[in-house]
Amino acid sequence: MALGGLTFNARSGTIVCDMLAGGVALRGEIEWVVRGTPAEIASLMLAVGPLHGLAVGEGSALLRFGNAVGRFSVGPLGTLHVRCGKWSDETFEQLLAELTAIALALPYAADQSAALPHDKALVATDAILMHSFLYARQLVLGELPATIATIVADPHRVFRIERERVPLGLVQHADARTIGRLAAGAEPMVRAPRSTVALALALRGHLPATVDVPRGRNTVDTAENRFVLAFLDELTDVTTRVAALAANKRSNVFWTRVVTSVSSSRNASTK
Known part of the structure; x- marks a missing residue:
């Protein structure tokens, strides 16, 4: 299938x-003469950019890729694959994997020492943005989704005691603080001279209108879960910033691959 x-x-x-299937493969070290309709040539030039393409007429163009390799999406026409005659796609994938491993092993900055728990000042800038993105991408495309799924399925929970004021007739549980406030006369009282309940007799014909009582609440708002959420927010922020940066760059092999990586990372993180 052609383009x-x-x-x-x-x-x-x-x-x-x-x-x-879905496109054409070209040898990058060879110059190519392309012919087609003006609309098709325009789509091709938009995909490869002025660095690799030169329109020489309404229906023709000259492509020069030199050392550039990769994939160029030409809209609905298909995908243009640029390959090296000496190295295969597998060789380049291996090279990229090795470069990624080396980049991930580098320190963020030799003159930066992070304070505990960590220093966000450097992360908030673009100085290490691509490094951060490579780290985030490796996590998202690795074991992170499965780990997050495990946490979400059974998050850490705590049982917290909160205080609330309820009418005396609705009291179900009381604790030492409840009794202490009653004994100290700290609750708002109403007269109940005809009541024969023990509390009214002890309070000399008075009963509290409302009572301060404990209420237990099961919550997932814990330090551990907040850490996980903050970490995911940072990954999302890095991916969003890289996507915005790539959108402002002219089309070339590197930024085309970055956009593809952003898409794959986002797809993996939403599974």
């Missing part, structure tokens, strides 16, 4: 492009 009606011919030599 719409576009045709690709080597500017010199007899090398031909490879037809793929």
Whole structure:
């Protein structure tokens, strides 16, 4: 399948492009003459950018990729794959994996010492944004989703005691503080001269209108869960900032790959 009606011919030599499902594969070290409709040429130029494409007429263009390799999405026409004649896609994937591992092992900044629990001043800037994104991407595409799913399925809970005021007739539980306030006369009282209940007799014909009592509440608002939420917020912030940065950059292989990485990270984090 070709890219719409576009045709690709080597500017010199007899090398031909490879037809793929959903696109075309070109050798990056070769210059290519492309012909098609003006709309198709315009879409192609928008995808590869001025660094790699030069329109030489309404229906033709010249492509020069040099050392650039990668994938260029040409909208509904399909995907343009640029490959190296010496190295395969697997070789580049291995190189990227090694570079990622090296980048993740680097310190954020040699002259920065983080205070406990950690210093957010450096993280809030773009000085280490790509480093942070690589770290976040490795987590999101790794074991983090499964770990978060386990936490969400059974989050850490605590039983907290809160205080509330209720009418005397609705009191179900009392504690030492409740009794102490009654004994000290700290509660608002109303006259009950005809009451024969023990409390009214002890309070000389008075009963409290409302009583301060304990109320237990089961909550997941714990320090552990707040830490997890804050960590996920930071990952989201890093991904959002990288996406915004990539949107303002001109189209090239690097930023195209960054946008793809952002999309894959977001998809993995929502599973």
